[in-house]
Amino acid sequence: MTKRNYNLIFGIILSAFVVILLTVGVFWTPYNPDAMNAAQRLQGPSPEHILGTDNFGRDIFSRVLKGGVSTLWISVSTVLFGLVCGIIVGAFTGYYGGILDEIVMRLNDVLNSFPSILLSLVFVSLLGPGKKNVVIALGLLFIPSFARITRSEFVRIKNLDYVKCARLEGVPDLRIMFVHILPNAVNTLLSTTAIGFNNAVLAEASLSFLGIGVQPPDPSLGRMLAESQTYLFSAPWYTLSAGGMIILLILGFGLLSDGLGDIE
Amino acid sequence: MPILRKTVSLFLTLFLFSFAAFMAFQIIPGDAVLATLGTEATPEQIAQMRSELGYDKPLLTRYWNWISGFVRGDLGISLGYRMPVSEILKDKIPITAALSVLAFLLVVIISFPLGILYSKLLGSPLNSLVVSLNQIMMSVPPFFIGIVFTFVFGISLRLFTPGNFISHTQNPVQFWTYLFFPALAIALPRAAQTIKLLRSSILTEMNKDYVRSGTSRGNTKNRLLYVHVLRNALIPVITFLAMTFSGIVAGSIIIEQIFVIPGIGRLLLLSISNRDYPMVLSIVMIIALVVILMNYLADVLCQLVDPRTRK
Numbered sequence: 222m223t224k225r226n227y228n229l230i231f232g233i234i235l236s237a238f239v240v241i242l243l244t245v246g247v248f249w250t251p252y253n254p255d256a257m258n259a260a261q262r263l264q265g266p267s268p269e270h271i272l273g274t275d276n277f278g279r280d281i282f283s284r285v286l287k288g289g290v291s292t293l294w295i296s297v298s299t300v301l302f303g304l305v306c307g308i309i310v311g312a313f314t315g316y317y318g319g320i321l322d323e324i325v326m327r328l329n330d331v332l333n334s335f336p337s338i339l340l341s342l343v344f345v346s347l348l349g350p351g352k353k354n355v356v357i358a359l360g361l362l363f364i365p366s367f368a369r370i371t372r373s374e375f376v377r378i379k380n381l382d383y384v385k386c387a388r389l390e391g392v393p394d395l396r397i398m399f400v401h402i403l404p405n406a407v408n409t410l411l412s413t414t415a416i417g418f419n420n421a422v423l424a425e426a427s428l429s430f431l432g433i434g435v436q437p438p439d440p441s442l443g444r445m446l447a448e449s450q451t452y453l454f455s456a457p458w459y460t461l462s463a464g465g466m467i468i469l470l471i472l473g474f475g476l477l478s479d480g481l482g483d484i485e
Numbered sequence: 486m487p488i489l490r491k492t493v494s495l496f497l498t499l500f501l502f503s504f505a506a507f508m509a510f511q512i513i514p515g516d517a518v519l520a521t522l523g524t525e526a527t528p529e530q531i532a533q534m535r536s537e538l539g540y541d542k543p544l545l546t547r548y549w550n551w552i553s554g555f556v557r558g559d560l561g562i563s564l565g566y567r568m569p570v571s572e573i574l575k576d577k578i579p580i581t582a583a584l585s586v587l588a589f590l591l592v593v594i595i596s597f598p599l600g601i602l603y604s605k606l607l608g609s610p611l612n613s614l615v616v617s618l619n620q621i622m623m624s625v626p627p628f629f630i631g632i633v634f635t636f637v638f639g640i641s642l643r644l645f646t647p648g649n650f651i652s653h654t655q656n657p658v659q660f661w662t663y664l665f666f667p668a669l670a671i672a673l674p675r676a677a678q679t680i681k682l683l684r685s686s687i688l689t690e691m692n693k694d695y696v697r698s699g700t701s702r703g704n705t706k707n708r709l710l711y712v713h714v715l716r717n718a719l720i721p722v723i724t725f726l727a728m729t730f731s732g733i734v735a736g737s738i739i740i741e742q743i744f745v746i747p748g749i750g751r752l753l754l755l756s757i758s759n760r761d762y763p764m765v766l767s768i769v770m771i772i773a774l775v776v777i778l779m780n781y782l783a784d785v786l787c788q789l790v791d792p793r794t795r796k
Contacts, residue, residue: 336735
């Protein structure tokens, strides 16, 4: 029975749409996102400014694009950092087991049960705000979830016959781990990665919203949202544009994750 | 016995976390004493404040003093307020606790009926509409809902005055009305997640053999659902709700900023920018305590509900 995987289809369409839009935003925006224009403060959406202008007369669409790029960039670096470290930790603990495995997994439990926004808040307060520190703080926090998934996959796969055969043939452990086992764990990891993006976007937006994430002059969706609160009454499109972009990002990655999880 | 093992693990976790948190605040760059006294302090002043705060003792002694004080309710002295941390937190914790509990109750009240209802819609044309709406609701960050709420219910409909927080002692009714909207803002995305989980959990259970044999014995669909299926379907939901609670507490930190609620979230952010580390450490530790205890409770509850995990 072939049932269409609508989550995957819509997830890919939505994510691709947002990512392409933002990729364009890296190279070209309709206006300079930092160009102020006092004559055109807080204008509603119009053919010239499709999402209106903010309190400095800056084009909101251009700023949403730039802010989205920054959010996406942070999310990608964060997830890659967490994924690579998590795979290494998970692979070793899962493959070898033992006392180290026990300790690392207890530590994982603690970090996992803790709200990531709160921990990243503390991390950033220790390291100081800024793009780089947000990536480090969030990346560190994402290691446990990836490590746990990788570990459970490794524990499952390492007892399969083909791995035992490889071991009998004298294939080195590292090769077994990363050439023989890892490719079979990719499916599960993909879905987890998509959730990771989701959490990263939300965490980055929250941190910037609180004013301790991305610092000015870098545009950021979270901070735009925080700034737009003041003009909620006179310029609701400001809030809706910044919030809408965050929702699109999260929705796309969320569907993608569900869709990837439904494969098999 | 598994409950005993969980309890041992609970204390181990608490110890590990408190130790890690304490150490993290010891190795931070920047001296908290210097930050408080300023650069013009004399060496004597610095030495005096160091010994006042106990910073001149070895690390392990300081950890022991701190954790034994914490257990007795002595959280140290705030660097920013120059007052005992426990004095300041005494007024703040009930507010955040009220907000979090209200949000949690809303999650349960919203998600249980809707999750059950949605699971009955499978196969009807409404199904995909409801599932898509739920997915969208899941993707909306709570702080965005919070801003929309202040606009719609606060500024436009005037159901509450944004920024005009009323304490419980002044007027309990207005206190809870004021907290309702921030709580709902936190609860909505969480409720959507819970609905999704509950729905899929019910649908998975519905495909099991015991449901088929139940049907063939002439049980009605509703009887099967409420007497047999729901009991099993709720097990993953309970674990999820415990994790949700920690998310709710974290969410309230952000929501308190939007609705200007003087809870521990606002205090935490203020203390972070003031580098008031005893305060930050205490707040983090208290939240950790709540989170870890909730997870423990969920584990125990699951074992009580589901004998299969009691091996």
